[in-house]
Amino acid sequence: MTSTTSQAMLNQQGLFDQNQDQAPIQMGFFSYPPNNLTFSSLGCQQSLKALSSLPSSLGSDDHHAPSTNLSETLIPSLNTPLKHREAHITSDFGGSQLLSLQRSSANLWSWGDQVSECLSSKRSSGDIHDHHHVGLGVSAMKMKKIKAIRRKVREPRFCFKTMSEVDVLDDGYKWRKYGQKVVKNTQHPRSYYRCTMDNCRVKKRVERLAEDPRMVITTYEGRHVHSPSHDLEDSQSPSHLNNFFW
DNA sequence: CGAATTTGACCGGCGC
DNA sequence: GCGCCGGTCAAATTCG
Numbered sequence: 449m450t451s452t453t454s455q456a457m458l459n460q461q462g463l464f465d466q467n468q469d470q471a472p473i474q475m476g477f478f479s480y481p482p483n484n485l486t487f488s489s490l491g492c493q494q495s496l497k498a499l500s501s502l503p504s505s506l507g508s509d510d511h512h513a514p515s516t517n518l519s520e521t522l523i524p525s526l527n528t529p530l531k532h533r534e535a536h537i538t539s540d541f542g543g544s545q546l547l548s549l550q551r552s553s554a555n556l557w558s559w560g561d562q563v564s565e566c567l568s569s570k571r572s573s574g575d576i577h578d579h580h581h582v583g584l585g586v587s588a589m590k591m592k593k594i595k596a597i598r599r600k601v602r603e604p605r606f607c608f609k610t611m612s613e614v615d616v617l618d619d620g621y622k623w624r625k626y627g628q629k630v631v632k633n634t635q636h637p638r639s640y641y642r643c644t645m646d647n648c649r650v651k652k653r654v655e656r657l658a659e660d661p662r663m664v665i666t667t668y669e670g671r672h673v674h675s676p677s678h679d680l681e682d683s684q685s686p687s688h689l690n691n692f693f694w
Numbered sequence: 695c696g697a698a699t700t701t702g703a704c705c706g707g708c709g710c
Numbered sequence: 711g712c713g714c715c716g717g718t719c720a721a722a723t724t725c726g
Contacts, residue, residue: 625699627718640717644698653717 603649603670610664615639615654617666620676623652634658648673 610617616639623641630637638655650670657663 624697626720628700629716629718632715638716 603651605667605669607653607665607667609657610666611662612664613662615656615664616641617664621645621650621672631655636661643670643672645672645674 616623622644624644625639626642627640628637629640634655635658636656638653641652641654643650648670650668650672652669653665653667655665657665
């Protein structure tokens with residue numbers, strides 16, 4: 449699927465806040481040389497690979513703001529009202545709005561805390577103490593609970609839209625499709641992908657904009673625990689690009 | 695034949 | 711409590 453990406457005609461691309469009713473905030477323009485997305489308004493080269501690993505420095509697992517400059521810029525806005533259970537994070541960068549991120553209030557808790565608390569505590573809502581507990585075995589119960597928590601805790605997300613003929617852009621990572629869903633009031637299905645790397649829980653969603661089917665909306669969730677899976681020559685460079693941007 | 699995709703079932707959250 | 715909806719699972723199917 450990624451092999452067809454080189455044919456993509458990407459004229460314009462902007463990062464936007466997914467929660468604002470899909471309304472794009474135009475924040476810049478991308479051209480799309482195959483395998484190397486350029487963010488023109490930044491005045492620098494920024495690969496899509498780097499974009500796809502954006503959340504890696506946001507530190508969803510941290511109670512405190514990460515130390516990178518951009519994150520420090522972003523984090524204070526986490527305290528915005530959580531009407532939609534998501535905090536809107538936008539940032540001005542070089543005079544133009546570059547990106548917006550989402551982060552659920554639940555993300556303010558760390559995964560480690562959640563899980564360890566789950567494993568150790570007796571605190572519970574009643575159904576945890578039901579008599580199945582003994583019969584099922586503790587580990588089964590724990591796993592069930594961990595799973596439930598995982599559902600609840602949202603990884604940091606960001607999304608951007610792209611004018612593209614192809615749905616799935618080559619971002620350097622390998623993805624496996626695990627679902628597709630027709631969402632309400634849209635004629636185009638939404639596809640769900642997971643990073644194929646073991647222990648990497650990053651997911652992405654791909655859908656077409658209802659108002660303009662030429663536009664592809666890509667939403668990344670989570671952070672990669674590895675570098676892009678192919679293109680050996682690229683695997684060395686993204687880190688400093690990431691640091692510049694994030 | 696293993697990997698990847700498809701697709702209906704299932705689950706949990708949310709609003710009423 | 712119920713129904714709707716988005717997200718995920720997993721068996722079946724297709725692909726390379």
